[in-house]
Amino acid sequence: MDSITQAALGATVAGAIAGKRCNGKVLLAGALLGTLPDLDVFIDYGDDISNTVKHRGFSHSLLILLPFSLLLTAIIERIKPLEDWSFSRLWLLIAACLITHPLLDNFTSYGTQLLWPIPGYFSLSSVFIIDPLYTLPLLISLAVGMARKASLSRYCAIALCVSSLYLAWSLAAKLYVEQRTIASLDTLGIKAESVFITPTPFNTLLWRIVVLDGDEYWEGLASVLDTNQQVEFIAQKRGNWPLSVEPEQLQALKTFTDGFVRFDQQDKQLVVSDLRLGMFGNLAFKFVFAEQDRAGQWQAILPTRLAQGELRGDMSKLKDRALGDQQINASLDLCPSPCGLNTAH
Known part of the structure; x- marks a missing residue:
């Protein structure tokens, strides 16, 4: 805290x-x-x-x-x-x-x-x-x-x-959201490897859900005030490590996050993000692990943390979603980039 x-x-x-x-x-x-x-x-x-x-x-x-x-x-x-x-x-x-x-x-x-x-x-x-x-x-x-x-x-x-x-x-609210999540995943036919549930900023009404599923992961939001028990999800690519050997630091990060990491290529840099901490499109812990040389080959470097940018998106929608407004899919509306690959309802 x-x-x-x-x-x-x-x-x-x-x-x-x-x-x-x-x-x-x-x-x-x-x-x-x-x-x-x-x-x-x-x-x-x-x-x-x-x-x-x-x-x-x-x-x-x-x-x-x-x-x-x-x-x-x-x-x-x-x-x-x-x-x-x-x-x-x-x-x-x-x-x-x-x-x-x-x-x-x-x-x-x-x-x-x-x-x-x-x-x-x-x-x-x-x-x-x-x-x-x-x-x-x-x-x-x-x-x-x-x-x-x-x-x-x-x-x-x-x-x-x-x-x-x-x-x-807070524990009771999380348990309630977890039960809804499991039921929703079963209805959607998503076989989850692992599920992570955490409250969104400054409250325990609205919860963020991350579900690992093979080469992709699903993100969703659920409020304890929802009248509709079905949780909506968007699917995103997890990416992968492009080199044959994983450095010790990457293994440590995977252990720390329990495998909830994402790989992105940004300006010839390989960025590894902790999926647990932050909000859609604005994860709190992002690290540069490798860079591309002139030949386009990845070269591992000593990891450095990227500065976290300002939280983007319309935060008033987050408040509305916390109050159980089912008309707002904050999973989509709060993501400032075209991150959603497909949706499940």
């Missing part, structure tokens, strides 16, 4: 655990602890692919954060013991602020290595990386609680309950 959300979550968790000891310093400490795991973004692993797939690695691992919280608690107790704070309560606050960060990240689509160094990415993919409906209750509770200091911890606890209920709703 974004840094503001993680800081708000850390502060709220700290406030709830501190109880009567809660004050501005406790909230600030919780906010700092809540953002600490994301400091790994400043580590350069040598290339853009490694920087992408290794983010949310060791700093987000429960196997690292829990021992680290014990170490940090012991250091504080030795250097500057806190009055009225037992070792166990201080450790609980530090550990909770640290581990709720990767646990929340796990609800997004990016992929979090919760058990690093054990290989594997975890992703529930039920919340967009920025979701105001999750963040606002945390911020409101902190603001109201600071104004009414006597009930600060209570407001923090209430906010955590509300935000947790929202996460539970």
Whole structure:
């Protein structure tokens, strides 16, 4: 999730655990602890692919954060013991602020290595990386609680309950969309290799669906407010790797994306895109993996990430589609290029 959300979550968790000891310093400490795991973004692993797939690695691992919280608690107790704070309560606050960060990240689509160094990415993919409906209750509770200091911890606890209920709703909404997707694919006769479902930006009403199917993939949108249960899809080419040997970075990207990648030729460059993150015609993670020489032969290069352009298309149609407007096929209307090869209804 974004840094503001993680800081708000850390502060709220700290406030709830501190109880009567809660004050501005406790909230600030919780906010700092809540953002600490994301400091790994400043580590350069040598290339853009490694920087992408290794983010949310060791700093987000429960196997690292829990021992680290014990170490940090012991250091504080030795250097500057806190009055009225037992070792166990201080450790609980530090550990909770640290581990709720990767646990929340796990609800997004990016992929979090919760058990690093054990290989594997975890992703529930039920919340967009920025979701105001999750963040606002945390911020409101902190603001109201600071104004009414006597009930600060209570407001923090209430906010955590509300935000947790929202996460539970997101999982229920995704399950509903997943059931509709499976039924629609069966009706259309599409034999999916793999299905990826994720919320569209800033909400949990409208969901984007990506279905791998041989040399092509299908994209669709489904709102929980739809009256028509059938999901519409457009088919697009997945492309392929033109060289005989796949570089280590490409294999790492495939593992990170669980195979949800697309290959495109753009201006004599081979671009590999992560199909999971972004919107139609505007994927967030795109990398140049190879270039054509004068003879037209592909030559692999050290992958570099392309800058993400501005989100194109009429975003008001996205809002209308989220409200269940079946007259708008946002899969087509929001794609600014002629990407659709054929449609299935």
